Amino acid sequence: MTTEKIDGVSVSTQASVYFDGKCVSHGITFPDGTKKSVGVVLPATLTFNTGAPEIMECVAGSCEYRLDGTDTWLTSQPGEQFSIPGNSKFDIRVTEAYHYICHFG
Numbered sequence: 469m470t471t472e473k474i475d476g477v478s479v480s481t482q483a484s485v486y487f488d489g490k491c492v493s494h495g496i497t498f499p500d501g502t503k504k505s506v507g508v509v510l511p512a513t514l515t516f517n518t519g520a521p522e523i524m525e526c527v528a529g530s531c532e533y534r535l536d537g538t539d540t541w542l543t544s545q546p547g548e549q550f551s552i553p554g555n556s557k558f559d560i561r562v563t564e565a566y567h568y569i570c571h572f573g
């Protein structure tokens with residue numbers, strides 16, 4: 469079961485574009501002020517830095533990810549999620565567009 473819609477939020481209409489467009493996301497804000505982002509990563513191998521701790525929730529497609537300090541590539545499929553510590557980084561390898569919700573803070 470994947471999160472196909474998020475109701476009752478405001479959308480930041482200007483996208484965040486990373487890595488020459490290989491990652492594009494829009495911020496959303498809930499009525500209580502909680503912020504998340506909804507985005508897509510196109511096929512590429514990238515390194516994401518984190519500020520706040522994050523949970524990456526896959527809503528479509530898939531990715532492989534490797535947490536900082538590990539050598540293991542793990543897969544995340546629709547309905548699955550993975551956590552990343554704050555002030556860290558992770559490698560992400562995408563071969564089919566990876567659609568996600570980023571829960572952070």
Ligand SMILES: O=P(O)(O)O[C@H]1O[C@H](CO)[C@@H](O)[C@H]1O
Nearest residue numbers: 484493505507518519520570
């Ligand atoms: O907006 P995306 O690309 O998902 O980036 C997310 O990752 C950033 C760093 O944690 C967060 O601030 C959140 O904006």
Ligand SMILES: Nc1ncnc2[nH]cnc12
Nearest residue numbers: 486491516517518522570
């Ligand atoms: N840490 C991160 N998490 C999710 N999307 C990102 N885009 C760029 N950095 C990111």
